[in-house]
Each structure stands twice: as C-alpha cells, then as structure tokens.
Amino acid sequence: MGLRFYQTPAGTSRPPVQPDVESAKTKTIAAYLAEMSVEEKVGQLFFARVPEESALDDIRTYHLGAYLLFSRDFEGRRLNDIRALTASYQEVSAIPMIIASDEEGGLVTRISPILSKDFESPMVLYQTGGLPAVVDDAAAKAQLLKSVGITAGLFPVADVATEKKAFIYERTLGQDAQTTANYVAGVVETLKKEQFASTLKHFPGYGNNADTHTDLVYDQRSLEELESADFLPFAAGIKQGADSILLSHHIVTSIDDVPASLSEKMYTILRKDLNFDGVTITDDMDMAALNKFTSQEEAAYQVVQAGGDMIMSSKYPSQITYLLEKVKAGDLSEDRLDESVSRILAWKYDLGLLKKRGK
Numbered sequence: 001m002g003l004r005f006y007q008t009p010a011g012t013s014r015p016p017v018q019p020d021v022e023s024a025k026t027k028t029i030a031a032y033l034a035e036m037s038v039e040e041k042v043g044q045l046f047f048a049r050v051p052e053e054s055a056l057d058d059i060r061t062y063h064l065g066a067y068l069l070f071s072r073d074f075e076g077r078r079l080n081d082i083r084a085l086t087a088s089y090q091e092v093s094a095i096p097m098i099i100a101s102d103e104e105g106g107l108v109t110r111i112s113p114i115l116s117k118d119f120e121s122p123m124v125l126y127q128t129g130g131l132p133a134v135v136d137d138a139a140a141k142a143q144l145l146k147s148v149g150i151t152a153g154l155f156p157v158a159d160v161a162t163e164k165k166a167f168i169y170e171r172t173l174g175q176d177a178q179t180t181a182n183y184v185a186g187v188v189e190t191l192k193k194e195q196f197a198s199t200l201k202h203f204p205g206y207g208n209n210a211d212t213h214t215d216l217v218y219d220q221r222s223l224e225e226l227e228s229a230d231f232l233p234f235a236a237g238i239k240q241g242a243d244s245i246l247l248s249h250h251i252v253t254s255i256d257d258v259p260a261s262l263s264e265k266m267y268t269i270l271r272k273d274l275n276f277d278g279v280t281i282t283d284d285m286d287m288a289a290l291n292k293f294t295s296q297e298e299a300a301y302q303v304v305q306a307g308g309d310m311i312m313s314s315k316y317p318s319q320i321t322y323l324l325e326k327v328k329a330g331d332l333s334e335d336r337l338d339e340s341v342s343r344i345l346a347w348k349y350d351l352g353l354l355k356k357r358g359k
Contacts, residue, residue, distance in 0.1 A: 028354055029345045032095065033338060039063060041337040042323050044095065044344050045304065047281055049314040059093050062320055065310060065344055066098035069150070071110045074101075078114060079148050086149025095345075096353035098197065100152035103141060107170055111145070122156065122183065123174040131186055134173075138187045142196035151351050152197035154246065156187040158233035159206040168206040177229040181236035188240040195352055200237045201246035202283060203270065204260055205230030209250055212259075212289035217250040226252070235274055243347050244279040245270065247308070249289035258302070259293060267307035279340075279347045285313040297322035304332060309340040 036044075043063030050067050051058055058064060067089055074082065086099050101110045106121020119141055125133040138156070145153055160177045161169040173180050184200065191198040204226055210217050221230075234245065247266060249259040256263040261282040270276045282303055290299055300311050300319035313319060326332040348354045 025346065025349050028349055029342055032345050032354065033341065036095075036341070038327055038334060038337070039324065040095065041334070041341045042320055042327070044341050045309065045311055045323075045337075046316045046320065047098070047100070047310045047312040048316045049284075049312075051314070056088065056092050058317075059089060059097070062316060063095065064093075064097065064316065065095075066100060066152070068154075068312065069099070069101040069110060071113070074111055074114050082111070082114075082148040082150075090149070096348055096355075098152050098348065098351070098353070099150050100154055100197070101145065101150050103145065103153035104155045104157055104171055105137070105141070111148075111150075115144075121170065123170065123172065126173055126175065126183070131183055134183055135186045135190050138190045139194060142191055142194040146194070146196060151353065152199060152244075154199045154201065156184050156198070156200065156237070157202075158184050158200040158237060159202060160230055160233065161206065161208055163208045166206070166208040167211040168202070168209075177232045180233040184233040184242075185236040185240045188237045188242045192241050192243075195350075197244060197347070197351060198237065198242045199244045199246050199281065200234050200242050202248035203234055203245050204248070204252060204255075204266060205234070206248060206250070212249040212283065213287045216289050216292050219250050219252045220254075221252065222254045231274065238274055238276045238278075242276075242278060243350060244281055244310075245276060246281045246283055246312075248283050249287055249293075259290060261290070261308065262294075262299060262302040262306055264306040271307070277343075279309045279343050280307075281310040282308060282312050285311060285315065285319075301326055301332070304336065304340070309343055 040063040044065035046064050047066040047068060048064045050069055050073050089097055089099060102108050103111060103119060105119035106124060109119045112118040120137065122134050125137050141153060157171050158180065159168045159172050160180050161172050163169065173183050188198045207221060207230060209219050247261040249261050251257065251259055256265045260266045267280065270280065285296055285299055296315040297319050300323060303311050323332060345354065
C-alpha cells in the first residue's frame with residue numbers, strides 16, 4: 001500500500017529477542033493453552049469494566065482476560081487500597097489478568113483524584129517541556145500505576161487532529177503527524193523499558209471526526225489520506241514494539257461499511273500492511289456508535305470473526321454466552337479462539353504476569 005513508515009532514529013531500534021527467551025515464552029503459552037477450556041478461552045477475549053458488586057465472582061465465573069478500572073473504583077480509596085484491590089482480583093484469577101485504568105492524562109485520567117498531583121495531558125506537557133517532558137511523564141506514570149497492580153494505562157493517544165474543535169483534539173499531542181509519530185515512538189520505547197503496556201489509540205485515527213460515544217460516525221477520508229498522515233503514528237509505535245492497539249467505532253467509508261472495530265479489512269490493514277502482531281482491543285462496546293449499528297452480542301461475535309482479539313465491554317455476561325453458543329453451533333472454531341488467546345497470553349508473558357508452565 002506504499003505506506004511511508006516512520007523511520008526509527010539511530011540508536012533506538014529494538015534489540016533482537018534471544019532464542020532461549022522466545023523458546024521459554026512459546027512453551028509457557030502452549031502449556032497454558034493446552035490446559036484451558038473453551039470457556040476460559042472465550043473469557044480471555046474480554047476486557048471487562050469492573051462490575052460494581054460482583055467483581056470477584058465474575059472473574060471466577062467468566063474467566064475474564066482483563067479488568068478496566070473506572071473513576072468509581074478509585075473513589076474514597078488510597079493507593080494502598082488500590083494495591084489490595086488489584087491483588088484480590090489476581091488472587092482469584094486462574095490466569096493472571098491485565099488490570100488497566102484509562103490514564104492518558106488531562107481530560108482522561110481515573111486515578112488522578114486520589115493523587116497529590118493530576119496526570120497532565122500530553123499536549124500540555126509538550127507545550128511546556130517538549131517530547132522529553134512527555135516521555136519522562138510516561139515513565140513516572142507507568143511506575144506509579146505498576147506500584148498498585150495496574151499494568152495498562154491505555155495510552156498513548158496516536159490520533160492526529162488538525163481542528164481545535166474536533167472531539168479528540170485536546171487528548172492528542174496537538175501536533176502534525178510526524179511529530180505525533182516521534183512522540184508515540186518515544187512513549188512506547190519508554191513503556192517497554194518499564195514493562196508496562198502500551199496501547200495505541202484510536203485506530204485508524206479519529207482525525208477531526210465527531211464523537212462515537214454519542215452517535216454513528218461516518219468518516220469520509222480516503223485510504224490515501226489515512227496512509228499519508230493518520231497511520232504514521234501507529235506505524236511508528238508498531239515499529240518501536242507497541243504491544244496493543246485499540247480500534248475505534250467510526251466507519252471509514254472508503255474502506256468498509258461497518259465500524260472499524262468490526263471490520264475485517266481494518267484488521268487486515270493492521271496485520272498485513274502495518275505488520276502489527278500484538279493484541280487488538282475494541283473501544284468501549286457501550287458507545288452509541290456501536291449500539292445504533294448492531295446488538296452487543298452480535299457485535300462481539302463480529303469482532304472475533306473479523307480477526308479482533310479483545311472486546312472492551314460491560315455486557316460481557318451475555319456476550320460470552322453468545323460466543324459459547326456460536327462455538328457449540330460450529331460457527332466459531334476453537335482454532336480461531338486460539339489465535340487471539342495466544343496473542344493475549346504472549347502480552348501477559350511480556351508484562352511479567354504469566355507463571356511458567358510445562359517443562
């Protein structure tokens with residue numbers, strides 16, 4: 001497709017993975033897969049919003065792959081309480097969980113109200129201290145979050161918006177595509193050093209489009225426009241070793257007639273054209289852009305059929321039941337589940353969460 005891939009600056013290329021390390025990883029993942037039931041495999045696909053009353057029971061019942069903390073989960077608690085909370089989730093989970101909190105900084109931060117100082121937005125940090133300030137903040141943020149058992153912050157935002165009135169603008173770096181690409185690469189490199197998850201969002205790039213939280217959004221940009229600008233920060237992050245990418249729900253009419261999160265063509269672009277081999281995550285399935293398009297249950301099925309890995313949702317009980325029915329009916333193969341579960345387990349291994357199994 002002729003993508004103008006970001007060129008990693010000299011001295012920042014990723015070191016090759018040692019064969020013995022890769023072998024241990026492969027054996028560990030294979031050992032987990034061999035022991036997992038279909039129910040456990042389906043559960044691993046869900047990046048679940050922590051329920052208000054049944055958090056521990058739902059981990060046991062649904063074998064959830066990840067939990068996402070929201071502001072309500074931090075209210076009235078201190079850092080020690082959060083550490084105990086996340087530990088309680090891991091204690092009852094047979095397969096260690098990814099535990100996340102949306103911590104872009106600025107407008108989107110869940111933990112800041114219980115901190116002495118808020119996480120600043122990348123835009124403000126860049127304006128006051130350039131890329132070094134953004135990168136230093138990412139390292140400090142990762143260290144603090146890890147100290148309370150959170151291993152994913154769902155950042156950096158890789159979107160490029162040129163209009164200040166655009167929905168996503170204040171959550172971006174507020175710069176052009178190439179500067180944003182440099183920022184994304186620097187943050188990803190830093191998070192890898194901290195053994196903390198990097199999540200590039202919102203693929204294929206929000207641009208100046210409206211908010212998918214509130215309505216269906218049709219994006220009229222051409223593939224060529226996306227390739228020349230919006231894809232550059234994602235390509236930069238992928239080249240630097242980003243381990244996850246979150247897909248939006250807006251419909252790019254030049255590529256497909258379904259939301260990006262449900263689009264096989266979008267996942268193909270990520271896998272084949274941008275060479276991404278990590279975990280894909282949908283944006284929150286409760287958004288209006290998805291609810292106005294199809295049911296929650298069918299949407300979850302379409303994500304998996306399209307090639308997606310993880311489904312971010314609070315409706316996971318009915319979605320998991322639906323997917324298990326699809327497996328039983330022969331409409332969803334265990335081999336297809338294994339594809340995504342293998343990537344999810346590899347992500348957990350890289351984050352130091354999986355215990356070694358097998359010989």
